[in-house]
Amino acid sequence: MISVKNLTKDYTKADGNHIRVIEGLNYEIEKGEKIVIVGPSGSGKSTFLRCLNLLERPTAGQIFFDGEEITAKGTDINKVRQRMGMVFQNFNLFNNLTVMQNLTLAPVKLKIMSEKEAKEKATELLKRVNLLEKADVYPASLSGGQKQRIAIVRSLCMNPEVMLFDEPTSALDPEMVGEVLDVMKQLAEDGMTMVVVTHEMGFAREVATKVLFMDEGIILEENTPEEFFEHPRTKRLQDFLSKVL
Amino acid sequence: MNERIINELIESFGKLFLAGLKVSLPLTIASFSAGLIIAFLVALAQIAKVPVLRHLVRVYVWIIRCTPMIVQLFIVYFGLPSIGIKFNSFVSAWLVMSLSVGAYCSETVRAAIQSVPVGQLEACYCDGLTFWQGMMHVIVPQALRTAFPPLSNSIIGLVKDTSLAYSVALVEILATAQRIAARTYDYFWLYLEAGLIYLIICSVLTVIQSRAEAALERRR
Numbered sequence: 404m405i406s407v408k409n410l411t412k413d414y415t416k417a418d419g420n421h422i423r424v425i426e427g428l429n430y431e432i433e434k435g436e437k438i439v440i441v442g443p444s445g446s447g448k449s450t451f452l453r454c455l456n457l458l459e460r461p462t463a464g465q466i467f468f469d470g471e472e473i474t475a476k477g478t479d480i481n482k483v484r485q486r487m488g489m490v491f492q493n494f495n496l497f498n499n500l501t502v503m504q505n506l507t508l509a510p511v512k513l514k515i516m517s518e519k520e521a522k523e524k525a526t527e528l529l530k531r532v533n534l535l536e537k538a539d540v541y542p543a544s545l546s547g548g549q550k551q552r553i554a555i556v557r558s559l560c561m562n563p564e565v566m567l568f569d570e571p572t573s574a575l576d577p578e579m580v581g582e583v584l585d586v587m588k589q590l591a592e593d594g595m596t597m598v599v600v601t602h603e604m605g606f607a608r609e610v611a612t613k614v615l616f617m618d619e620g621i622i623l624e625e626n627t628p629e630e631f632f633e634h635p636r637t638k639r640l641q642d643f644l645s646k647v648l
Numbered sequence: 649m650n651e652r653i654i655n656e657l658i659e660s661f662g663k664l665f666l667a668g669l670k671v672s673l674p675l676t677i678a679s680f681s682a683g684l685i686i687a688f689l690v691a692l693a694q695i696a697k698v699p700v701l702r703h704l705v706r707v708y709v710w711i712i713r714c715t716p717m718i719v720q721l722f723i724v725y726f727g728l729p730s731i732g733i734k735f736n737s738f739v740s741a742w743l744v745m746s747l748s749v750g751a752y753c754s755e756t757v758r759a760a761i762q763s764v765p766v767g768q769l770e771a772c773y774c775d776g777l778t779f780w781q782g783m784m785h786v787i788v789p790q791a792l793r794t795a796f797p798p799l800s801n802s803i804i805g806l807v808k809d810t811s812l813a814y815s816v817a818l819v820e821i822l823a824t825a826q827r828i829a830a831r832t833y834d835y836f837w838l839y840l841e842a843g844l845i846y847l848i849i850c851s852v853l854t855v856i857q858s859r860a861e862a863a864l865e866r867r868r
Contacts (some may be wrong), residue, residue, distance in 0.1 A: 458770055485776030495771035499789040508785060509775035541867065554771075561775060 404596060405432040405455060405565065410464035412450055424450045426620040437597045439607040442617035443643060448600045451617065452567050455598065456487045485513065488558025492570040494550040496542035502553055503538045506560045521560065528556045532586055548579030552586050566590065568599040604648060608632055616640045653837055660828050660838060664845045667824040672810045678742050680803050683749025690754035695761055696779065712751035718812050720744045725816035741813035745806060753802055760795035761787060793864055800857040804850050821845050
């Protein structure tokens with residue numbers, strides 16, 4: 404479904420020097436897979452995720468989505484992004500809009516649904532995450548866990564084929580992590596293709612079809628969750644796991 | 649202060665106030681509306697890094713901000729006719745003041761837009777919205793909230809700046825006071841009265857500003 408070929412990403416620092424964040428990365432994501440990416444900070448995992456929907460422009464390499472090269476010149480990236488949802492660490496709900504408006508803005512403005520259809524869809528999804536009573540409030544009055552559940556629902560309103568999660572629970576108070584992970588697990592059970600950058604090892608173990616370990620811009624290790632956590636092959640991963648588990 | 653002056657002031661108050669309502673206030677509103685549109689276009693041209701245009705608007709802001717408004721008024725009203733372009737007093741003043749508001753407020757608007765967290769626009773992109781859709785529905789409304797107090801400052805400043813249009817023969821508050829005083833020689837009292845009219849108009853605007861801010865605050 405998504406195939407990444409030789410992806411490289413450099414950043415230019417303020418002093419004009421380049422730093423390489425991702426180095427010639429190759430990967431295939433099949434439909435229905437739940438890929439969990441772990442690794443130390445600065446290993447390029449968020450950048451990798453952000454390259455998948457071109458929030459970051461790759462320096463080199465290609466990304467194919469359903470056979471179409473989205474990194475090619477002239478690709479309508481907005482069309483591609485309509486099919487990929489993304490959930491951020493900081494929620495990024497639209498602060499000037501109510502919850503309901505947050506959910507219906509894109510489907511209505513992009514003429515994917517009528518206002519009525521969008522509202523019905525949003526209502527149904529809000530019910531599923533038990534937040535229907537928050538439909539008419541502004542994001543500022545929500546807790547972190549509520550914001551993140553709304554953010555997930557906002558992406559789902561677009562009927563995406565893939566969902567990207569960029570450390571969705573890292574900014575949450577510990578007691579709110581569970582409610583967000585529950586929504587993600589439900590989504591996984593429904594068969595959504597998911598790519599998740601997280602530090603929640605329990606989630607990785609329970610939900611992932613594959614776990615990737617990124618370090619210094621490359622995928623150092625890739626395995627099923629059982630093998631990944633029980634029999635890490637590289638010293639680097641063994642060290643990492645001994646610190647986080 | 650004798651009875652004659654009191655009667656004269658009461659009589660002239662109506663005339664000055666009417667000049668405010670019929671000339672100064674319309675000039676303020678027309679200039680500020682046009683200026684705000686210019687300000688947004690200038691700010692967006694810079695933020696969206698529109699080629700060529702982004703450099704042109706910097707030149708525009710530079711020239712307008714670095715020359716006195718009264719000189720600009722003289723150029724438009726007294727200068728342009730010599731190359732065959734003629735505007736009446738009101739249009740000259742409107743033109744100059746719109747361009748002035750546009751230049752000054754573009755910096756306010758640009759700063760306000762840039763103060764909206766980057767993640768807001770990224771979230772728009774991830775929903776498939778374009779840059780302009782995101783700007784229109786998400787970023788600019790939030791920026792306006794931030795820009796509201798400094799923009800209110802600008803509109804209050806503009807009310808007072810409209811008195812400069814006196815110099816291009818626009819009969820606004822100050823010119824009306826001057827004309828009456830030229831007849832009666834009560835310059836002191838009439839200029840005081842003109843000041844009072846500006847004070848009243850600007851006070852009303854100040855109250856509107858704080859009410860509007862409170863209303864905006866409730867919507868978050």
